[in-house]
Amino acid sequence: MPDWFYRTVSQPVLFKLPAVRARDLALRFMGRLARLPLGSAVIDFMGHMRPDERLRQTHHGIEFATAVGLGRTRW
Secondary structure, three states, X not given: OXXXXXXXXXXXXXXXXXXXXXXXXXXXXXXXXXXXXOHHHHHHHHHOOOOOHXXXXXXXXXXXXXXXXXXXXOO
C-alpha cells in the first residue's frame, strides 16, 4: 500500500474501527487484490515490497533478502 494512500485514507478509517476488525478488513482487501489478474503487480508497484539490496545477508551459503531473526517462546 503506498504511503500517501495509507496516511490520507486508510489509516484514519482503520483507526476508527476496533483493532481486530481493522486487521481483518485490511487482510481481506489485500487478499482480494492479490487474486486479481494484475493484483500482484499492483501490490508490488504501489507497495514497494522489495527490501533494499543493502539489507541482503548471506549465512552458511544461504542468501537472505534481509537479516533474519529467529525466536522461540516458552511454553
